Amino acid sequence: MQVYADNAATTAMSQVAIDAMLPYMKDIYGNPSSLHSIGQRAKEALEEARATVAQCLGCEPREIIFTSGGSEADNQAIISAARQGAKKGKKHIISTAFEHHAVLHTLAKLEKEGFTVTYLDVKEGHNVKAQQVKDAIRPDTCLVTTMYANNEIGSILPIPEIGAICKEAGVPFHTDAVQAVGHLHINVKQQNIDMLSLSAHKFHGPKGVGALYVRKGLPLVNVIEGGAQERGKRAGTENIAAICGMAAAMKDACDHMDENMPKVAAMRDRLIAALSQIPHSALNGDPVNRLPGNVSFCFEGIEGESLLLLLDAKGVCASSGSACTSGSLDPSHVLLAIGRVHDVAHGSLRLSLCEYNTEEEVDHIIQVVPEVVQYLRNMSPVWRDLQEGKRQYIL
Numbered sequence: 001m002q003v004y005a006d007n008a009a010t011t012a013m014s015q016v017a018i019d020a021m022l023p024y025m026k027d028i029y030g031n032p033s034s035l036h037s038i039g040q041r042a043k044e045a046l047e048e049a050r051a052t053v054a055q056c057l058g059c060e061p062r063e064i065i066f067t068s069g070g071s072e073a074d075n076q077a078i079i080s081a082a083r084q085g086a087k088k089g090k091k092h093i094i095s096t097a098f099e100h101h102a103v104l105h106t107l108a109k110l111e112k113e114g115f116t117v118t119y120l121d122v123k124e125g126h127n128v129k130a131q132q133v134k135d136a137i138r139p140d141t142c143l144v145t146t147m148y149a150n151n152e153i154g155s156i157l158p159i160p161e162i163g164a165i166c167k168e169a170g171v172p173f174h175t176d177a178v179q180a181v182g183h184l185h186i187n188v189k190q191q192n193i194d195m196l197s198l199s200a201h202k203f204h205g206p207k208g209v210g211a212l213y214v215r216k217g218l219p220l221v222n223v224i225e226g227g228a229q230e231r232g233k234r235a236g237t238e239n240i241a242a243i244c245g246m247a248a249a250m251k252d253a254c255d256h257m258d259e260n261m262p263k264v265a266a267m268r269d270r271l272i273a274a275l276s277q278i279p280h281s282a283l284n285g286d287p288v289n290r291l292p293g294n295v296s297f298c299f300e301g302i303e304g305e306s307l308l309l310l311l312d313a314k315g316v317c318a319s320s321g322s323a324c325t326s327g328s329l330d331p332s333h334v335l336l337a338i339g340r341v342h343d344v345a346h347g348s349l350r351l352s353l354c355e356y357n358t359e360e361e362v363d364h365i366i367q368v369v370p371e372v373v374q375y376l377r378n379m380s381p382v383w384r385d386l387q388e389g390k391r392q393y394i395l
């Protein structure tokens with residue numbers, strides 16, 4: 001049996017998305033900026049997709065800008081707010097210590113330009129509290145940017161509360177919702193979200209396409225210069241097939257969310273209960289406010305890379321954290337941010353499920369993970385030292 005349990009990294013494309021894309025890869029291949037009939041049919045599809053994405057988010061179609069994915073959307077949102085803030089002498093930004101690198105690296109770039117960033121602590125409950133945001137806001141704050149849900153440990157942030165605080169303070173609020181869209185109910189107006197980033201391949205759409213919601217009235221700074229596409233805010237000929245696939249996948253995910261969420265959450269809870277029985281293990285992330293499909297653990301005395309390779313040999317595709325940093329030998333910045341020490345953070349496992357997974361697949365994971373953990377511990381000199389009392393257990 002092969003089990004794909006790395007849906008936080010990417011998902012399999014749905015047949016709904018594939019079917020929506022095919023006409024724009026074969027017959028209606030025109031440039032939507034062209035005036036001839038094939039181009040105008042592509043333009044119609046583009047605007048229909050924009051309306052679909054907007055409907056799923058509870059906003060107006062003109063508030064949606066199509067991008068190459070979540071990273072580009074994050075960059076444009078953060079840079080835009082920073083540039084506008086600087087014009088008013090406001091150069092302070094609030095974020096969290098466990099953001100995706102698309103956010104953290106953008107903030108680091110701005111810090112080199114003279115901006116100050118407050119990174120909210122996430123050790124307590126492996127999450128942030130809305131009060132932390134309120135306490136951190138200053139007269140010169142030009143942006144609050146927090147993820148909607150963490151990609152590695154699954155914690156769901158108190159987005160409506162943060163949005164309300166930002167609205168009252170008159171500070172723009174951006175959320176990286178790449179892990180949340182298609183999996184959680186989102187309404188940008190009701191939740192006082194000013195900007196939101198999303199990526200299609202996290203909810204069974206194609207890779208290389210995403211969107212940025214920007215509340216009407218907020219100015220955007222271009223990060224890609226060129227033509228006048230996307231109302232002049234994002235140059236480059238639109239990838240019509242991918243955009244149509246994203247819209248179809250997003251609508252399908254939102255239409256079936258109420259049945260998929262409890263199904264996936266039940267499998268998640270089974271996994272958490274079973275893996276918690278492994279001695280000297282610890283669940284990462286908010287135990288209550290958690291993505292339906294996220295299971296993140298640390299196991300003391302083992303290396304995550306060996307764990308992943310042996311699980312793959314037994315038919316389980318998993319990860320140790322973000323796919324964007326899987327080639328790094330350094331422990332996850334997210335795990336360090338929540339207080340895991342280096343030795344423990346190295347022994348991490350992320351299993352991320354979706355509605356395509358089955359109970360039989362969960363049974364297989366429950367069987368093989370403890371076997372592999374014990375096998376690796378039997379080989380580990382660190383584990384031997386722990387058992388012999390030469391080192392103190394951390395977990």
